[in-house]
Amino acid sequence: xxxxxxxxxxxxxxxxxxxxACQEKQYWQTWIPKKSDLKIKTKLKRDEMQQAKNELWESLxxxxxxxxxxxxxxxxxxxxxxxxxx
Numbered sequence: 001x002x003x004x005x006x007x008x009x010x011x012x013x014x015x016x017x018x019x020x021a022c023q024e025k026q027y028w029q030t031w032i033p034k035k036s037d038l039k040i041k042t043k044l045k046r047d048e049m050q051q052a053k054n055e056l057w058e059s060l061x062x063x064x065x066x067x068x069x070x071x072x073x074x075x076x077x078x079x080x081x082x083x084x085x086x
Contacts, residue, residue, distance in 0.1 A: 001017060002015055002017055003015070003016050003017060004016070005055075005056055005059060007051075007052050007055055007056075009052075009055055010044075010048055010051065010052060010055075012042075013042075014044075014052045014056070015040075015041040015042045016038060016042075016052075016056060017039050018033070018037055019038070022037045029067075030067065030071050030074075032064055032067055033060070038053055038056060038057065040052050040056075
């Protein structure tokens with residue numbers, strides 16, 4: 001699956017995808033990606049590629065934080081339920 005985002009720093013649309021190692025994981029509700037999971041498909045110079053990757057990573061942080069909050073809430077509920085049983 002291919003994704004696109006508009007880079008403000010490079011003023012162009014950038015095509016990207018997830019690495020092959022995480023193709024299945026990306027659909028898990030609790031999966032938190034790593035920066036190394038991002039693959040930029042658009043042909044760019046090396047420094048531009050890193051710049052685009054950094055910009056994309058920053059744009060994903062809100063969604064990643066929402067996933068972290070969801071995981072933490074589930075763990076908190078599980079701990080509270082275990083404490084109520086004892």
